[in-house]
Amino acid sequence: MEPRFFADCQARVAIDVIGGRWQMVVLYSLAHGPARPGELREQIGGISQKVLTETLRRLEHNGLVRRDRYAEAPPRVEYSLTTAGEGLLVPLRALGDWAAEYADQIPTGKIP
Numbered sequence: 001m002e003p004r005f006f007a008d009c010q011a012r013v014a015i016d017v018i019g020g021r022w023q024m025v026v027l028y029s030l031a032h033g034p035a036r037p038g039e040l041r042e043q044i045g046g047i048s049q050k051v052l053t054e055t056l057r058r059l060e061h062n063g064l065v066r067r068d069r070y071a072e073a074p075p076r077v078e079y080s081l082t083t084a085g086e087g088l089l090v091p092l093r094a095l096g097d098w099a100a101e102y103a104d105q106i107p108t109g110k111i112p
Contacts, residue, residue: 017062022047022055024092027064027081031089034080064088
């Protein structure tokens with residue numbers, strides 16, 4: 001029997017975790033190593049500080065990102081991927097490969 005997206009399907013968890021506009025972008029940005037919030041904003045572009053903070057908190061809550069705080073003056077915070085976050089890079093890269101091949105075939109804009 002083919003897997004289906006029933007209410008108790010674990011694939012729904014993955015879709016919820018990476019759904020939205022910025023979660024996958026932030027995860028992919030952290031694939032290059034730990035980064036401070038300002039560095040992430042610079043890498044990503046087009047994301048506000050508020051949205052970045054909310055996205056990082058959500059990813060941390062879901063166990064995909066770790067927040068390390070350093071007792072320095074001024075205080076420094078760095079984010080990095082957890083093991084689960086690193087595990088998501090494989091399907092994220094596959095999705096990126098799919099997008100590179102088919103994105104131009106997907107109509108953009110509002111649905112009629």
